[in-house]
Amino acid sequence: MNCQSELIQRYFPALTPEQVEQYRMMDELYHDWNSKINVISRKDIDNLYEHHVLHSLGIAEIINFRDGTRIMDLGTGGGFPGIPLAIMYPQVHFHLVDSVGKKIRVCQEVINALGLKNVTTQWARAEEVKDKFHFVVSRAVMPLTDLIRIIRKNMSTEQFNALPNGIICLKGGELEHEVLPMKRSTIITPLSDFFTEEYFQTKKVVYTCL
Secondary structure (H helix, E strand, O other), rough: OOOOHHHHHHHHHOOHHHHHHHHHHHHHHHHHHHHOOOOOOOOOHHHHHHHHHHHHHHHHHEEEEEEOOEEEEEEOOOOOHHHHHHHHOOOEEEEEOOOOOHHHHHHHHHHHHOHHHHEEEEEHHHHHHOOOOEEEEEEEOOOHHHHHHHHHHHEOOOOOOOOOEEEEEEEEEHHHHHHHHHHEEEEEEEHHHHHOHHHHHHHEEEEEOO
């Protein structure tokens, strides 16, 4: 395993050998595809594991998704947080959605190379997605109120996770004003509670119950 991907195993020591290998493979896959189709800033690609993979797995620190959960990753870009989470939860279904076709192409190629059977992709705007999900996850910068308005139609009424169905976003900076309209149904968790790297000092997981 390269030393970068060892970062994942340090925080998640219970990974199976297959999961360890899948995370290790991400380095070469994303470096290769990013040289053809820019889905991660070229200045940031060498920080893949800290800034993208581990950041995505911050969601796994606040909820342990039960087998059979259906999750939409909206505005997935190059596959974050969906692909790292799909490796972590092989019995959970992830549906990756982005409005940019070339980004979905990269996602699909990475999914195929990793042998992930629990991930589907869709080139679409959020308004075009008709399926139902237990959770929507996102690293996109859309304000929470706008995201809720768009995806409320996609929320399943079936409940079987420890947290009620809702939205889980990875965000940074000051969020009090943004979440004020949903304050009673929102929990903000600093990722610095789990990860010691300086990058996570301003990063947070925002969960909103729908």
